Amino acid sequence: MAIRHGLLALLDEGPAYGYQLKAAFEERTGGTWPLNIGQVYTTLARAERDGLVAQLDVAADGRVVYEITDAGRHEVARWFASPVRRDAPARDELTIKLAVAVTAPGVDVKALVQTQRSETMRTLQALTRLKIDAADRPDPESDTAWHLVLERLIFDAEAEARWLDHVEARLLRAAASTTSDRTPAPDGTDRANQGSAR
Amino acid sequence: MTAPVLELDDVTRIHGSGATAVHALRGVSLTVAAGELVAVMGPSGSGKSTLLNVAGGLDTVSAGAVRVEGTDLASLSRAALAAVRRRSAGYVFQDLNLIPTLTAVENVALPLELDGRRRVRSYALAALEEVGVADLADRYPDEMSGGQQQRVAIARALVGERRLVLADEPTGALDSETGEAVLALLRRRVDQGCAGVLVTHESRHAAWADRVVYLRDGCIVDSTAYDVSPGSLETVR
Numbered sequence: 001m002a003i004r005h006g007l008l009a010l011l012d013e014g015p016a017y018g019y020q021l022k023a024a025f026e027e028r029t030g031g032t033w034p035l036n037i038g039q040v041y042t043t044l045a046r047a048e049r050d051g052l053v054a055q056l057d058v059a060a061d062g063r064v065v066y067e068i069t070d071a072g073r074h075e076v077a078r079w080f081a082s083p084v085r086r087d088a089p090a091r092d093e094l095t096i097k098l099a100v101a102v103t104a105p106g107v108d109v110k111a112l113v114q115t116q117r118s119e120t121m122r123t124l125q126a127l128t129r130l131k132i133d134a135a136d137r138p139d140p141e142s143d144t145a146w147h148l149v150l151e152r153l154i155f156d157a158e159a160e161a162r163w164l165d166h167v168e169a170r171l172l173r174a175a176a177s178t179t180s181d182r183t184p185a186p187d188g189t190d191r192a193n194q195g196s197a198r
Numbered sequence: 199m200t201a202p203v204l205e206l207d208d209v210t211r212i213h214g215s216g217a218t219a220v221h222a223l224r225g226v227s228l229t230v231a232a233g234e235l236v237a238v239m240g241p242s243g244s245g246k247s248t249l250l251n252v253a254g255g256l257d258t259v260s261a262g263a264v265r266v267e268g269t270d271l272a273s274l275s276r277a278a279l280a281a282v283r284r285r286s287a288g289y290v291f292q293d294l295n296l297i298p299t300l301t302a303v304e305n306v307a308l309p310l311e312l313d314g315r316r317r318v319r320s321y322a323l324a325a326l327e328e329v330g331v332a333d334l335a336d337r338y339p340d341e342m343s344g345g346q347q348q349r350v351a352i353a354r355a356l357v358g359e360r361r362l363v364l365a366d367e368p369t370g371a372l373d374s375e376t377g378e379a380v381l382a383l384l385r386r387r388v389d390q391g392c393a394g395v396l397v398t399h400e401s402r403h404a405a406w407a408d409r410v411v412y413l414r415d416g417c418i419v420d421s422t423a424y425d426v427s428p429g430s431l432e433t434v435r
Contacts, residue, residue, distance in 0.1 A: 114412065118422040124405035125422070132385065132406075154402060161401035169241075 003035065004043050005079045008052060008068060012076045015056050015067040018044060030146040032153070047072065094160070098167060109171060117164045124157040201268050202229040203362050203393035204253055209262035211248050211416075222248040224416040225262070232361060235385060235394040237404035240413035246397045247366060249413065253395060254287045254364045255279050266362060284309045287362040288355025290384075292370035296339040296347055296354075302326060303335040306354045315358075325353040329383055345376035349383065356387055363387065365396045369403055381406045 003025075010016065010024050018040045025035055044066055047053045052072035057065040068076070094116060101107040131150050134143055211223040223245045230236050238246050251257035252264050255271045264271045266286050271279060288309075296305045307322035315321070326332045329349040339347055348368060355363045365384060369377030385406050388394040396407055404410045412420045 114420050117412070118410075118420050121401060121405065121410050121422045124401055125407070125410070128402070128405040132382070135382070154405075157405075158402045165241075 003039065004047060005076065007040065007043055008047065008072055008076050009079070011053060011066060011068040012073060015065050017059070017063045017065045019063075021066075028145050030149045032149050102171070110168065113164050113168050113171075117161060120157055120161045120164065124154065124161065127154045127157060202231045202265075203267055204228075204230040204395065205263075205265040206249070206253065207263045207265070209249075209252060209259050209264060211245075211252055211257065212260040221416050223252070223259075226413075226416070226418055227262075228411060228418065230362075230393040230395060232391050232393050233388060234409070235388040235396060235407045237396045237398055237407035237410045238413060239398060239401070239404050239410060241399075244413040245416040246413055248416075250364050250366050250395060250397050254289060254362075255283050281313070284313045285358060286360055287364060288357070288360045290348070290351050290355045290363065290365040290368040292367035296350060298339050301336050301338055302331065302342070302350045302353075305339070305350060306357050309354065310358055313358075321357055322353075325357040326350065328356075328387075329353045343376075344372050345379060348372060348376075348380050352380070352383055352387070356392065361392050363392055363394045365394065367398055368396070369398070369400070377403070 006025055006028075007021050010021055010028075016024070018037060021044075022035045022037055022040045025040075026033075044053060044064075048055065048066070050071075052069055052075055053066045054069050055064050056067040059065065098109070098112070101109050101112055127150055131147070131154065134147055134150065137143060206226055206228040209223050209226045210221065213220045213222055226245070226249060228236070228249075238249060240246050248257060252259050253266075255264070255266070255274075259272065266282055269282065271282065274282065296302075297308070300308065303319060303322045303326060306325050307318040310318040310321055323332060323335060326335055329352050331346055331349045331353070334342055334346055334350070339350075342350070348371075352363070352368075355365075363384065368384070369380055372380060381403055384394060384396065394407075396404070398404050408423065410422045411418055
């Protein structure tokens with residue numbers, strides 16, 4: 001629905017043809033979610049079927065100029081006024097992988113967590129670099145939308161890194177209590193280290 | 199390829215001895231070149247602060263070598279080591295440890311003055327100018343905000359020709375926006391040719407570094423480098 005509503009909101013600013021909408025959508029979101037042109041036309045065709053947009057004009061080269069209808073305007077207003085609902089958690093490969101890994105025999109979960117942490121950090125580094133570059137641009141005000149998109153992605157990556165720290169801490173705690181249940185630590189040093197690492 | 203500003207070569211640091219010995223660092227190797235900012239991450243007790251302390255000559259190694267601009271710190275007399283600390287390496291700490299009875303410019307000038315340099319005030323003023331707080335030169339620490347104090351601390355860490363800045367949670371006492379400004383400043387100084395080591399537990403702060411090193415129980419377990427932007431992000435911008 002994000003693409004449909006995003007395109008509708010752009011059309012609310014004035015008539016446009018498909019390629020213009022694709023370019024405007026990508027410009028506004030910093031190219032984070034590139035659209036393919038077929039997707040744009042399919043979305044527009046469905047919106048037309050639902051009475052949200054109408055064909056205003058067909059250029060000589062066959063390009064169709066779309067405009068928003070009253071129903072479409074109403075839909076855009078409704079979209080901006082309603083919260084985004086997150087009913088079912090999105091299927092997340094990392095969460096699934098870890099959930100399976102903690103009970104699967106023979107998986108080095110600690111290594112898995114660290115491998116992921118480095119990867120997440122690489123993403124965070126790349127995003128931060130983009131943010132620094134954006135701040136160096138002459139007119140940062142005009143890039144507000146791009147900044148906000150970047151910061152959202154930074155918060156997401158940071159949350160993932162925190163969650164990985166949490167997973168590691170929890171697993172260490174669990175391992176420590178299992179060890180102490182089974183055998184007394186030989187000299188106390190290792191467990192003392194683990195304790196102080198918390 | 200110029201020589202690295204900081205080199206830790208298979209460094210081990212053991213506190214205490216016998217049964218109670220604690221291995222704070224176990225065979226850590228790390229090089230930091232000019233223009234490079236390296237972040238060190240790890241839980242408390244993983245050896246982050248010890249790493250920073252041996253890098254700056256505040257602590258000695260049990261085995262291995264620490265070289266700052268090619269000089270093995272273990273080869274130096276106490277006086278020569280103190281000189282390295284004044285001339286080559288600068289510190290920024292979490293707790294903004296400026297000297298309360300000295301003004302901003304006097305705080306920044308202090309390492310130069312201890313080094314017997316002349317006309318230190320003009321150097322100190324230039325350093326304050328570079329971090330954007332020249333107008334606060336005559337204020338005392340308690341007349342400045344946390345962010346302003348941290349800028350002064352960075353100026354002090356980098357005054358003179360020092361090329362290595364060692365920062366221990368420099369944003370810890372600051373709100374997130376001010377913290378970000380301090381990181382931007384550190385980043386800029388490194389881009390201008392310093393070498394930097396940043397100890398932090400915040401991923402978003404570590405992400406300002408060129409490389410992130412993970413410490414666990416005194417060992418480097420992993421390290422990342424800035425390489426590619428994620429997918430489509432770089433194509434448009």
